[in-house]
């Protein structure tokens with residue numbers, strides 16, 4: 261049942277090229293338009309989009325916000341479901357609420373959906389379980405095709421959520437009429453290359469295993485990045501804590517000197533995500549700040565940035581793609597680092613302590 265893998269988590273990480281392909285299937289036509297059969301969404305009907313989820317689904321939403329705003333110029337807010345419900349959100353019949361849930365059964369996310377309905381909003385669910393309560397209660401359902409996810413730590417569901425947000429963002433921009441044809445075609449072509457690119461990253465995990473060995477006895481670790489890289493940093497940090505039990509935090513790289521830099525000392529491991537070319541120099545200067553305090557830095561960057569070797573201790577390269585799509589690639593090394601760290605520590609990887617796969621209590 262684990263398909264020859266030692267754990268479900270590793271199997272699910274390796275399924276991603278396939279689950280990404282499945283989630284894109286039938287969503288792109290011959291003309292490279294994005295199609296969502298039966299989704300009669302008119303962007304002009306709403307002036308604001310809310311994205312709501314918990315944990316990893318919330319982290320996918322942070323990427324979704326970035327992508328939808330960039331492509332459609334419609335303002336998007338992202339909320340943690342357990343916060344959204346209690347903050348008297350300004351949601352009304354001009355709002356589109358997108359709830360994200362792998363299981364489709366998370367209590368807080370379901371309650372946020374119901375609260376949105378009470379306030380007159382239409383709700384679209386991105387879920388991996390089309391027969392779930394959230395799918396049943398939503399006005400629109402876009403299924404992720406990740407297949408059953410058994411490991412508590414979410415991997416393939418997250419990347420399926422990301423690719424769904426990319427498709428949805430392109431679709432909404434298309435419907436709004438704001439997407440240049442040539443740009444759309446280049447985006448769609450880049451999307452189609454992602455599964456193969458994930459495969460390439462998976463084929464070469466040797467350095468990541470060594471890195472996992474080097475951090476397994478550390479007490480603290482930090483992830484840093486700007487923009488989309490910060491959103492991925494949050495996911496990487498969550499993944500590492502939930503299965504390795506090592507304390508870690510993710511910081512927006514530019515925020516370090518506003519307080520957290522005080523935590524960096526000789527030998528503190530830092531994983532720096534640096535895939536957004538327009539922010540490259542800015543993040544490099546943040547990396548130099550932590551290096552100057554003795555941090556050991558692993559950089560995750562695009563293959564073109566070979567010069568990062570001059571700044572950090574180790575580099576993990578990811579293939580070139582559109583700047584919006586790097587999260588699907590950069591999260592894969594982070595998933596593997598978490599997995600191999602947990603493995604080195606002898607933890608129960610698929611069933612980490614204190615956690616349940618589906619959180620049906622508030």
Ligand code: F6R
Pocket residue numbers: 314315316317318360361362363364365366369412413414415498499502617618619
């Ligand atoms: C982390 C993880 C959790 C879930 C969260 C929401 O690896 O799996 O953070 O993402 O509990 O679950 P769903 O997506 O089922 O609503």
